[in-house]
Each structure stands twice: as structure tokens, then as C-alpha cells.
Amino acid sequence: MDRTVPGFEYRRTRVDEGVELNVAVGGSGPPVVLLHGFPQTHLMWRHVAADLAADHTVICPDLRGYGDSDKPREQGPDTYSKRTMAADVVALARSLGHERFALAGHDRGALVAFRAGLDHPAAITHLACLDVLPTLDMWEVLHGTTAAAGFHLYLMAQPPGLPETMIGASADAFFSHFLDGWTGDPEALPADIRDTYLEASRNAVPSIVADYRASAGIDVEHDRADRAAGRRLTMPVSVLQQDWGAALGYEAAALWGAWAADLEHTTVSCGHFMAEEAPADIVKALRDLLARSPERNG
Template sequence: MIPGLVERTVAVDGSSVHVAHGGAGHPVLLLHGFPQTHLAWRHVAASLAADFHVVCPDLPGYGASAPPPGDDPAAYAKRVTAATMVALMRELGHERFSVVGHDRGALVAFRAALDHPGVIEHLAVLDVIPTVDNWAALHGAGGVFAFHLYLLAQGSGLPERMIGAAPDVFFGHFLDTWTAEPGAIPADVRAAYLAAAGTPAAIHAICQDYRASAFVDAGHDQADRDAGRTLTMPVLAMWQDPGEVVLPFDPRQLWASWAPDLRTRVLPCGHFLPEERPGEVTAAIRDLLGRQ
């Protein structure tokens, strides 16, 4: 449970979304990443709820949210998930809102901002780049660090069978190696993540999510780029300091190509920014929203 928030299940688009929400004021949607649940926002949401109405759902197929109807990777396209999140916010009474996403959630937030510019007032994306840019950047030894992108996108149930043999080992690998802050993900939260991700249904949903990125989402991004579409709202992009690692891309340059009104932050931590640097993340979100 996130202090100050209540949990409920909301019927949306023929499925159900589990959500924790609370606080009063401007609505802010917080979208988690892989392999997590809405608990990833426990520190940030509790702080923001003092001044905003925060909404923290489990993405479809993750946590306690049902998978989308239909067993096809296209049902997990970020365009579809973004539309589901917009419908969720409408069910909660919010026609316009700001959205903050980390990792997979940031890809959903990015798509929501592109597809629903009249709805999204501010966008923040944490430690991710757009799908089409990500695939273009992965080559050579750099692909080793993103092996899961290739594994999870395989068809024929292969990754489901491999991960299902030892789900705690597989998902625990990322929780343990992607963080630079000891204790940022305490044992009880880590256990909750592993329990949520390790069921056969969740493993399949996660694989479908990554298949959608490989075979659907990149095409949507490329079509928008070819059409010259950009983000019309203020955008914040934050990512971890890579240290001595030489990235095969420049995050600032990539996001600037999509976001004319861009601000950036680089934080000294690992991948899980909301859990490793919640104070800095919260302050940056408040600055983006113009409410200190």
C-alpha cells in the first residue's frame, strides 16, 4: 500500500485495471516499468499526493491488472495501452492530466502524449528513449546489455518456457543489477515484484508487451517521425548517469528531436530512478508542472 492512496479495480475497455490513487489537485498519472508494479512510485506518489491527485495503475497484464482482451501482441501496443490509460483517467473523472512514466511506462506515456495531445498537459519520461530510436541504437556489444529485448520478443512460447523455469532468477537479475543504490528496493517490495511477475499469465503478458515493441510500436514511432509529428506539451526527460559507459546514442539529442519544449535531468543512480532518487525525481516533476 502507498500511504495516502486507496486501491481499487476499474473496468476499462472490456478489461480491468488495478489502480492506487489519492490526493487532491491537478491529476498526474504515474506509469511503472519492467518488472515492477505501481509500487515503484510509492515514494514519489506519497509526496506528490500532498498537492496533486496521483493515479498509479498497474499496466495491463502486470501486477493486479488484467491483460488486454485478445491474445495478440498488437493488443499490447503502446498505442492501445495509452488509449486504455486515457480511458482509465476519464473513468476517474479526469479529461486532462499530466503523465510521468518510467521504462515501459514511459513508452506508454510517450505514445499517449503523441496520440492524445489535447489530453496530456505535461510529459515526463524516465530512463528510456523512444522504441524506434532504441532499436536503431542497439548494435554490437551494446546489445548484450539489452539482451532481454531480443529474448522476450521471441515467438512460439520460447521465452515463456525459459523464464517459467526460474522466474525469480530471471526477474531478480534485473532488480539486482539495474540498481546502484543498496536498499532502494527493499526485500518486501522485491518479493512483491517477483510474485506479481512470476505467474505464467504475467510472464506471457510481459513477453507480449516486448513483442509489441519489436513488431508494432517501432512502426508507429517511425510513421510519426516520417509525418513530422512532435510533442506539443512541455517535456521532461531524465536518465541515469552512465558513468564510464559510452552510450551508443545521446539521450538529450534524441528527445530534443521529438520535444521542442524539452528540459532534461541526469541523476547519479541506476535504472530505477523513482526508487533510487525519489526526492530528485519528485522535485523535477514539480518543476515541470510549475507547482513547487
């Protein structure tokens, strides 16, 4: 089973004590880092990465705890906090010789990208977040029976033990639920890719749960502290999302606008796995973002 992006070179890069990331690197030019979501690996970017590599250095890691990257045991809330995972990304880029880079993330990767933008503004030239809300806002808009759509968020928020046992007992059924239910175009996830995602997730249950557990605890604390301090994203930001706001009772553009001074917010019509379902649209959005001046906000 091929787990590579054609034409990309693979390496393992140390980003923290005892933590190495599996990373694919291709192309040449200004650097762009692409972060995957759940329940996927860096392969979700395969179409987009191939296009951007024509004139950019494209860096596609598996996040800590996912894919073929290291999966440190959860020692506490910091192990899989988005602050820690964002520091991984900055360390990875620097190890490859890039002090400043554009950053795009989908789903979980978008939460890591969001945190990197807040914690490392000098390093991030442009930021794109695909189909997610900032962690604090997400928890605030979920309520009542509509929150049932996010049942996995509540399950994996539980203390260590129960969620790992329940998910591990039927891992393929659990992860298939999202791969099948969140896509608007099943053909966008060919059988070999889908099987790769299932295998990778099956082998990473404890670390995936730890990632989600952090988002119900320490990540909320970090977002709340930044909101209270008035911290905002200062680089050009593009957000692409499905239109879930009407069902859940929120206005996504307004929520994102509270965090980003220079925001382009776009509603898309495809399913959740948009980099695979509508890669041409995502490439255009990213190229439009990269064309915006990172200096116009001072």
C-alpha cells in the same frame, strides 16, 4: 505482504473490453498519473506519490499485463501495443473524471506515456519519461557487443512460445537479474518490495513478454510512421536518464529533442530505479515540470 501505497484508495477500473486496471488514487488537486516500469508494479511510485498527493490527485495504476491488473491473452500485436496501453491510461483518467492530466512514466511506463503524448495531445498537459529512449531510437542505437546489455529485448522479441517457456522455467532468477543489476542502491528495494515485484512478475510472464514483443514490432511501426509524418510531443516534456550514451554511442538529449518541442533533459547519477533510489530528486523534477506552462507551445 502489503501491496498498497499508504493513504491511497484502491479500485478496479474498466478501461477496455474485458480489461480492468488495479489503481491506487490519493490526494486532491490537479491530476497526475504515474506509470511504473519493468519488472515492477505501481508500488515503485510509493515515495513520489505520497509527496505529490499533498496538492495533486495522484493516480497510480498497474499497467495491463502487470501487477494486479488484468492480463488479457495476446490476440495479436495490438493487445499489448503501447498505443493500446496508452488508450487504457486515457480511459482510466476519464473514468475518474479527468479529461486532461499530467503523465509520468518510468521504463515501460515511459514508453506508454510517450505514446499517450503523441496519440492524445489534447489530454496530456505535461509529460515526464524516466530512463528510457523512444522505442524506435532504442532499437537504432543498440548494436554490436554493447547490445548484450539489452539481451532481454531480443529474447522477448521472439515469436510466442520459446521466451515464455525459458523465462517461466526460472522466473525468479530472470527478474532478479534486473532488480539486482539495475539498481545503484540495493537498500532502495527492501525485501518485502522486492518479493512483491518478483511475485507479480512470476505471475505475469506471458503478458510481460507480449508487452516486449510489441515493442519489437508494432510499436516500432507506430514510431516510424510518426517520425515520417513529423509528429512531435507538443506539451512540456522532462526526461531523466542515466548516462548510457557514451557506452552505446548516442546523444540522448538529441534523440529526445527530435521528438519534443519543449524539452528539459537531465542526466541523473543514481541507478535505473530512480523513483525509489532518489525520490526527492524525482519529486523536484516533476514539480518543476508541472510549473511549466503547457500553453507556451501553442
